[in-house]
Each structure stands twice: as structure tokens, then as C-alpha cells.
Amino acid sequence: MTAVLYVPRDSAARSVGADAVAQAIADEAAARGADVKIVRNGSRGMFWLEPLVEVETAAGRVAYGPVAAEDVPSLFDAGLLAGDGHHALALGLTEEIPFLKHQERLTFARVGVIDPLDLASLSAWGGLDGLKAALEMDGAAICAAIAESGLRGRGGAGFPAGIKWKTVHDQPTGQKYICCNADEGDSGTFADRMIMEGDPFTLIEGMAIAGLAVGAEDGYIYIRSEYPDAIATMRAAAELMEQAGWLGADIGGSGKTFRLHVRRGAGAYICGEESSMLESLEGKRGTVRAKPPIPAIHGLFGKPTVVNNVLTLATVPVILAKGADYYKGFGMGRSRGTKPFQLAGNIRHGGLVEKAFGVTLRQLIEEFGGGTASGRPFRAAQVGGPLGAYVDAAMLDLETDYENFAGNDAMLGHGGIVVFDDSVDMAAMARFAFEFCEIESCGKCTPCRIGAVRGKETVEKIQRGENVDANLELVADLCETMRDGSLCAMGGLTPMPVLSAMRLFPEDFNTTPLMAAE
């Protein structure tokens, strides 16, 4: 009998040796005359266990990890192919691993489970059910279902997807576009990458549904160039979907058209901002456009355009397949459904946790994440990317909900959580926030372009102990100017990490005593 094994092809798993492990398993099996089939799946998102090897058994998939190529002979000796759990690396049934078991995976239901490019087996896993349902509905009904589900943009601002879609739907017919924002530039985020590498079909399906909903026949996916594996996987998946008739001139035999174009970014954080992304897709410098008009009315090439994040679009199929009420049943307050959180940085169990809104930071960092990787005390976490606020230990019981975070001077953003232990210097992190803005500003407005440079210099003075009080005040002033005078959230939100660091960790900003003039 053929033994079926899974070794991820996710680039993070490969970054710690998954290719060598897959090769070692193939070699060892050949040497022993064993009949094996190795499936290269996406990642389950338990990165401290990567490379995670799974074996199919009658009881379910059994996991081993983290596996190194050198471990393979001993794993075979210990009955790997039968999923015999007698090895130091054996983890039991994959689905029973607490990190995975306590999640609520809707968007990520198939990531790490399936071969991301095996279209033939997709329907067995519920693939394309959402698109098939959408093909039976008219555009207005699809928009209404998305609105009813409560789905809000997962890329940062949390704007209701249904309202955005309806705006585009209500524009006069003609050329319209669906643009998927796969720029994912935030530190601490990798969920978009995992979807694209682990279940690209669900994203394409979501984009096609969006096209049907608003009357757009062309979709663009803008993927950052730092993600070569995701780009290759998305291109391959689009090709397979087209061959199977799920993309192109007659999707699913419906007579409806949806074409997908994969485009690369070129290393500019600001191109994640939607209007800057549109400029970039038009082949221009990625400078931010003034609003209004909003992209829903005047978007790509001046046409009505839906711009949504990868996770937003990848969540659409499950909503259509299982119904708006099913999705709405998860979450709290006005934050409905589930949110893929990403645990990163100095954390023992880093990875992807998809959970209904409302889960606390403490549950995420301590229960799922297992605390710091260094074993030293937790000191701070930055939530929501480089423009997100720092939180301290006293804020860990915050429930994850858009409004709740906003009310506490913080933001959820794309759901990245970057953990720091007590060795972090928060003045250095505040300085870095300004430096990052300096490097990545599109340069269009003065508060952001110049403010970031001045801010960095001023924090450096504080770090050196020069006129600390006056300079702290200057930073606060500068932050106010950036917040109020910037055209977009790059300059407008850089004050978030800076001010939160100053507010919560004042001791790091005046450790050096004031020096008298020398």
C-alpha cells in the first residue's frame, strides 16, 4: 500500500529545510523499497514545528516535527510510514495539537491540509462551492450576502466589504476592476502569503465572486516582489483555473467572464496603500492619490474598482458556501467572523491563529504563543504592523475587536502581533518607527516626508540625553502635525507606535541623566 506523506512547500517551511526533508524521505523510501507518495501541502502555520511532516493513517493525519533531514532514517525505523507514534519528534494527530485544535479556521480551512495546486481534489474539500452558489445569484444578491455576513476589510481599516462592493455594483455598467491587495508589507504579517502559497484557489474564487457581484470582468492581484514563491504559486493556480474553465470567457459554463492578471510590486511599502497600489498597477510611481474620489468610483485606470485585501477576498467563498448567518455567528460586537492573527517575533510558538474576534491578546500570546522565545519576561507587543501601537502587559486582556482597540489607542490592522521581551529598548523602537516612515514615505506631503526625518533626529537626541523634556515635547508636537497634516495613514499613523512607546514605557526615554553643558 502507498503511504501518503505531507511535507510543506510553504516558503517559511522551506526556509528551515522542508525541501531537504522531502528529498531525504524520498531517498530513504527508495533505499528501503517502500512505496510512498509525498504531497507538498501548504503550512499548518505552526512554524516552530516546521518542517512538519504528516502521515495519513486510518485515524487521521499524524504529525512529526520539527523534522531535519538527518532525522529521516530514525523516523523510518520508528514506523513513520504507519504513523506509529514512537519517536521523539512524534506529535500525535495533527488536528489534536492544542495550537491547531483551539482555532476556528474558516478562511484557512484548507491551508496546510491540501496540495495547493491540486484542482482535481479541490471539490472534495469544498472548493468552488462559493463560486457555484454565486453563479446562481445576481450581483445585488451577492453584495447583500457579503454585507449581511458582517465581513469587514481584513487589510487594516476594517471597512465593510459589502458597502464597498455595493458602491461599485451601483456604478453604471462598463469597465470595472477587482484589485487584490497582496502587498502585505507589515512586519509580523504573513497570512496573505500563507493563503497564496497554501490555498491560492480560494483567493481566485473570492476574486471571481467579487467580479460577478459588481460586474467586473478583470481582476488584478498585486503581489509584493519579496514573495517569489507566492507569485509563482498564484500564477500556476490561475493557469490551472483557466484550463479547467473557472477563469476566462465562460466561467463554469455560465457565459460570464472573469480574467485574472498577476502583477509584481517592486519593493515599496507605500504601495500597500490602496491608491498608491493603483498608481503602481498603472505603471507609475506609487504616490498616494488624494481622496475623494474613492477607488470604488474612480479606481484603476479611472474606472470603478473594488480594492480588497487577500484575506477579505479569500473569506468570501466560505460565506457564499455556508451562508451569511453562519459567518456572522462568529465574533463580537461589530467585528463579525474570524480573524487570522499572526504571532511573530520573540514568541515560542510563532504562527497563524485564526480565531473568532474577541479572543484576547493574552490568550493569543500566552496560550497559543507560549510566551517569549527567549524565556525572558514579556515587555511589549506591537499589534497591527509598523503603524500600529505598542501594548504593554497591562493591556493583554484587551479583547480583539476593531472598536475596542480603537477605544484603547491601538489598532488591529492586518492582525500581526510582534512580541518583545524585556531586553527591548522602546526608545530605539520609536526611533525606528520614524526611520521606517523616512525610508518608505511616498514623499508627497511635508509632514510625513520631513516630519519623519526630524522625528528620528529628535528621538536620537533624547537617547543621548540632550534636553530630554523639551525634545519629548517636540516629538509630541511633531506627531500631532503628522497625524493631522498627512495625506495618508503612513504619515498619519506613524505617531501610533511612537506615542504609545512614550506613554507606556517612559522610563526608556529619559534613562540618561541630563548633562550640564560641557
Added chain:
Amino acid sequence: MIEAENAPPPAGAVAEATAICARHGNDPAALLEILHDLQEETGFVPEATLPAIASALNLSRAEVHGVVSFYHDYRRAPAGPVVVKLCRAEACQSMGALALIETVCAARGIKLGGTSEDGVTIEPVYCLGNCALAPAAMVNGRLVGRADAARLDTAVREARS
């Protein structure tokens, strides 16, 4: 350390650029893709190709120059045969990325952004989406997780062979 600003174009680069534009239907919206393709072929975006690209896409030279200079990816001069990108964003910093960058640059006797005598270019990058396996690096397009000096040396050796 090899200094490299606006290096002279390799022979045939201008013809190459024109051909790449044609392959993209001389579509100005494809400019980023065109520049990526050119850089893959030529190793950088030679200044001398800009007029040809501008004319093929019906853009001004200033517009093309504006795009090339806006994006961090495009090079004005060739990099070494091995490019090591080291992440210095927050998650990687929390795991000691800045110290790692210093160590790696010092070992090769260069500053961040430079190219060593043995042809290794070391550049900063801001997040590679491998933040749960920080510090992260990328060596000629391949991710390296939990990077340290030894793992990076191995990756550089593999990239050379």
C-alpha cells in the same frame, strides 16, 4: 568594497529593453514588469536603456526615470552574484536582527548595501513574511529562517554552486 553607481550598460542592453517592451505589448501599465524582466536579464536597469523604454511606451524619459528611482527593487548597477537580503523590520529586530546584520557585514568587511570582494551583496529588507521564524533573510530569492551567521554562510555557499 565595490562602488557602483550608474554602471555602463552591457552590450545589447538597449535592444534587449526594446524587445522586452514589445513582449509586453508596449503597454505603459506594464512598466514595473518590464523593469523587473530587464533587471533579470541584465542584472540591473542601465541608465542608457531608459530613452528606449520611454519611446517604446510613449512616456517621457522623466516618467521612466521617476519610476526606476521610486522603487527599492531596481538597481542602477549590478549586484554581486549572490544577494543576501537581511530583514531589519520589527519582528526580526525582536530576535536580534540588527546585531546579526552588524556581524555579517563586519565579517565581509562591508557596509549594509555594499558588495564584498568575493561578490556578496548585503542589503536591508523590511519584512519577508517569515516573521515567526525570525531573524529572516533571503539569499538569491530563497528564504532563510532563524538566520544566524553560520546558516547564512551555508546559504551563500549553496547559492554559488
